[in-house]
Amino acid sequence: MLSTKTNEIVVVKTETSKIEGIDFNNLTFGRTFTDYMFYCDFENGEWQQPTVAPYQPMTIEPSARVFHYGQAVFEGMKAYKDDNEKVFLFRPKENFKRINKSAARLAMPEFPEDYFFNGLQTLLNLDSAWIKPGIGNSLYVRPFVIATEPAISASPAASYRFMIICSPAKAYYTEPVRVLFAEKYSRSADGGVGFAKAAGNYAAQFYPTSLAQKKGFQQIIWTDASTHDYLEEAGTMNIFFRINDKLVTAPNNDRILDGITRKSVIQLANDNNIDIEVRRVSVNEIKEASRNGSLKEIFGAGTAAVISPISAFEHSEEVFEIPTTKDSYASLFKTQLLNIQHNLTDDKHNWRYEIK
Amino acid sequence: MLSTKTNEIVVVKTETSKIEGIDFNNLTFGRTFTDYMFYCDFENGEWQQPTVAPYQPMTIEPSARVFHYGQAVFEGMKAYKDDNEKVFLFRPKENFKRINKSAARLAMPEFPEDYFFNGLQTLLNLDSAWIKPGIGNSLYVRPFVIATEPAISASPAASYRFMIICSPAKAYYTEPVRVLFAEKYSRSADGGVGFAKAAGNYAAQFYPTSLAQKKGFQQIIWTDASTHDYLEEAGTMNIFFRINDKLVTAPNNDRILDGITRKSVIQLANDNNIDIEVRRVSVNEIKEASRNGSLKEIFGAGTAAVISPISAFEHSEEVFEIPTTKDSYASLFKTQLLNIQHNLTDDKHNWRYEIK
Numbered sequence: 001m002l003s004t005k006t007n008e009i010v011v012v013k014t015e016t017s018k019i020e021g022i023d024f025n026n027l028t029f030g031r032t033f034t035d036y037m038f039y040c041d042f043e044n045g046e047w048q049q050p051t052v053a054p055y056q057p058m059t060i061e062p063s064a065r066v067f068h069y070g071q072a073v074f075e076g077m078k079a080y081k082d083d084n085e086k087v088f089l090f091r092p093k094e095n096f097k098r099i100n101k102s103a104a105r106l107a108m109p110e111f112p113e114d115y116f117f118n119g120l121q122t123l124l125n126l127d128s129a130w131i132k133p134g135i136g137n138s139l140y141v142r143p144f145v146i147a148t149e150p151a152i153s154a155s156p157a158a159s160y161r162f163m164i165i166c167s168p169a170k171a172y173y174t175e176p177v178r179v180l181f182a183e184k185y186s187r188s189a190d191g192g193v194g195f196a197k198a199a200g201n202y203a204a205q206f207y208p209t210s211l212a213q214k215k216g217f218q219q220i221i222w223t224d225a226s227t228h229d230y231l232e233e234a235g236t237m238n239i240f241f242r243i244n245d246k247l248v249t250a251p252n253n254d255r256i257l258d259g260i261t262r263k264s265v266i267q268l269a270n271d272n273n274i275d276i277e278v279r280r281v282s283v284n285e286i287k288e289a290s291r292n293g294s295l296k297e298i299f300g301a302g303t304a305a306v307i308s309p310i311s312a313f314e315h316s317e318e319v320f321e322i323p324t325t326k327d328s329y330a331s332l333f334k335t336q337l338l339n340i341q342h343n344l345t346d347d348k349h350n351w352r353y354e355i356k
Numbered sequence: 357m358l359s360t361k362t363n364e365i366v367v368v369k370t371e372t373s374k375i376e377g378i379d380f381n382n383l384t385f386g387r388t389f390t391d392y393m394f395y396c397d398f399e400n401g402e403w404q405q406p407t408v409a410p411y412q413p414m415t416i417e418p419s420a421r422v423f424h425y426g427q428a429v430f431e432g433m434k435a436y437k438d439d440n441e442k443v444f445l446f447r448p449k450e451n452f453k454r455i456n457k458s459a460a461r462l463a464m465p466e467f468p469e470d471y472f473f474n475g476l477q478t479l480l481n482l483d484s485a486w487i488k489p490g491i492g493n494s495l496y497v498r499p500f501v502i503a504t505e506p507a508i509s510a511s512p513a514a515s516y517r518f519m520i521i522c523s524p525a526k527a528y529y530t531e532p533v534r535v536l537f538a539e540k541y542s543r544s545a546d547g548g549v550g551f552a553k554a555a556g557n558y559a560a561q562f563y564p565t566s567l568a569q570k571k572g573f574q575q576i577i578w579t580d581a582s583t584h585d586y587l588e589e590a591g592t593m594n595i596f597f598r599i600n601d602k603l604v605t606a607p608n609n610d611r612i613l614d615g616i617t618r619k620s621v622i623q624l625a626n627d628n629n630i631d632i633e634v635r636r637v638s639v640n641e642i643k644e645a646s647r648n649g650s651l652k653e654i655f656g657a658g659t660a661a662v663i664s665p666i667s668a669f670e671h672s673e674e675v676f677e678i679p680t681t682k683d684s685y686a687s688l689f690k691t692q693l694l695n696i697q698h699n700l701t702d703d704k705h706n707w708r709y710e711i712k
Contacts, residue, residue, distance in 0.1 A: 028509075030507050030508035031506075031507050031509075037418060039418075055418070057415045057416060057417050057418075058418055059413045059414070060413060060414060060416060061414075062393060062411070062413075062414055062519050063386070063389060063498075063521055063523075066422070066423065067422065067428055067430075067502050067555065068428070068430055068498070068500060068555055068558070069555055069558035069559050070426050070428060070554070070556035070558055070559040070560075071559040072423055072424070072426060072559070074424055105560075106559045107562035107563045142419075144423060147559075150387070151387045152496075152521075152523060153384075153386035153387075154558050154561075154591070154660075155562065156562045163418050165419055167508060182547070184547055185548070186545040186546055186548045187545075188548070189543075189544055189545030189548060189581035190545075190581050191541040191542035192541070192544070192581065193556075193559075193560045198556060198559065198560070199422075199425055199426030199556060200426035200557065201426070202424070202425035203425050203462045203463070203549075204554070204556065205510075206427070206462060207461055207462065207463040210463055210512070225546050225581065226581070226582040228547075235510070236510050304510075
């Protein structure tokens with residue numbers, strides 16, 4: 001057996017790539033997987049041999065704790081390729097820090113930084129052909145950790161698997177979305193796990209979202225669970241409101257994900273001399289702003305969608321349409337972010353991370 | 357291929373039982389599994405062929421939605437054997453109803469009642485030798501459902517697996533437990549999934565519970581997330597407080613699990629002419645009752661522990677010891693429940709369900 005102290009990755013190669021069968025112009029998000037995956041098991045109190053192997057089904061006990069007690073956290077990242085075949089990730093150190101923050105909140109072990117970055121390097125080099133150049137193309141990279149110990153008592157597991165799988169992607173949301181402001185259901189509680197990318201946070205949103213979808217709204221903007229008076233986040237996106245020329249977004253707290261696109265937008269707003277306030281945003285403020293014409297834009301910010309304009313919201317059975325704005329901030333930030341991500345412009349904050 | 361419309365179970369037998377190697381006097385809860393398991397897949401909009409097969413690892417895609425978005429619900433039940441080798445479950449129809457209620461909240465398909473009960477019958481007959489007679493012995497039965505579809509977009513899965521696995525058990529908690537009243541962390545939000553047996557609800561409790569354990573408290577009694585002023589449940593148990601001769605317990609709501617042992621205790625209190633109030637219970641009321649000597653008992657009620665006496669609680673850095681009470685309600689209910697479960701007494705509410 002190999003020493004458990006090495007972080008050198010074992011690579012199991014495949015002879016045959018699946019890539020020839022893939023229509024990169026017709027990709028459904030998250031359904032096509034690349035040739036390789038990364039995995040590393042935590043056993044006996046330490047992370048074992050990291051491995052890159054062909055993407056394939058795994059074997060796991062039905063009693064694995066992840067199935068019963070939901071110890072599962074993940075990240076979403078994107079790899080981009082420029083016209084010179086260079087591959088970049090966007091602020092991956094933020095994802096690294098956040099997956100360990102999520103893991104800690106769910107009583108899961110932290111993953112070592114060198115394992116994380118060596119894993120990404122090895123994996124993305126092997127899967128490089130899956131990353132297509134050009135704005136709108138990316139490779140969605142999904143690190144995640146699950147509790148694998150076969151034991152069904154309600155306590156933290158002693159064994160885990162860290163994995164990275166990759167899926168080629170086009171833009172996640174293409175059309176502006178219509179949203180519903182939550183009035184009854186909630187995403188997370190004060191003192192809960194809403195700030196973590198915990199698997200259970202997502203399943204909890206599916207049913208309320210399906211009700212919204214039946215009413216013609218693709219997403220929900222969640223409000224605080226105690227009063228439903230303040231707007232928080234959209235589950236897969238943080239939310240920004242433009243009132244006249246000022247941008248406002250909710251502060252981070254233990255209910256709201258500390259979004260990497262969110263913090264990049266805040267930085268870009270500063271870079272563009274756009275007035276931005278990070279503070280509580282009430283439902284009433286936004287309804288009033290819509291009524292008096294000062295609400296110019298609402299948009300979401302997240303890795304999958306990058307920037308997602310919102311064209312209408314509903315609250316208390318009243319629908320508020322948001323008129324199209326010339327010189328929209330959403331377009332500005334999306335262009336600037338994509339240009340940075342695709343190595344088409346300067347990167348003064350060192351957000352690009354090159355895969356070498 | 358077999359018709360998908362049959363609910364007749366395919367049984368795959370094993371030649372060798374693992375039972376000879378098991379020390380039934382030294383069982384750690386949830387770590388030993390019986391010879392068989394039940395499973396049934398949901399594909400193309402319907403539940404497929406139900407199967408009982410040897411308990412074994414399963415094959416699943418790393419992209420299965422359960423790992424990423426936490427669509428996973430479960431139940432906990434116990435099978436008991438009387439001295440005539442008859443096997444009984446305790447109120448299994450309640451578990452059946454609840455797993456479907458949990459599933460609906462997580463946008464998962466409901467499981468058919470005949471599949472559920474035929475599966476239990478077939479499985480427990482094959483595993484009957486694993487159920488030992490005698491008070492304190494039981495077979496813990498774990499139905500659960502997981503999202504198996506290999507797709508990492510944040511939306512409900514199209515495919516699922518329903519499974520039942522079984523683990524022989526001794527009593528879950530043997531000693532009275534010391535608990536901490538939650539002041540900072542929360543288990544669930546109004547409008548959230550706290551009432552469901554959703555996997556993610558449990559992982560969220562592990563870290564706060566580990567902090568409590570470092571202070572010498574085995575469990576947390578969760579309070580409402582908005583104010584932390586009202587006592588709710590303990591994560592694996594509902595909670596009862598005895599003030600003088602009156603019993604009080606929190607009402608069900610969308611944050612609190614509708615416990616089967618809880619509702620059985622309420623019924624038994626009525627049967628025993630014990631005054632019981634189902635209403636909000638404030639932290640201050642219980643602290644005051646402890647100070648003035650009227651707090652006689654606190655105990656938890658849940659399938660795993662049945663009845664679990666609590667010997668102390670902490671709040672605001674103050675520890676309140678609960679003196680031992682003669683003629684304790686906890687002992688009374690535990691004895692009455694175990695006698696019903698083990699077929700040692702009348703069953704006037706038809707709580708026993710015989711496996712034939």
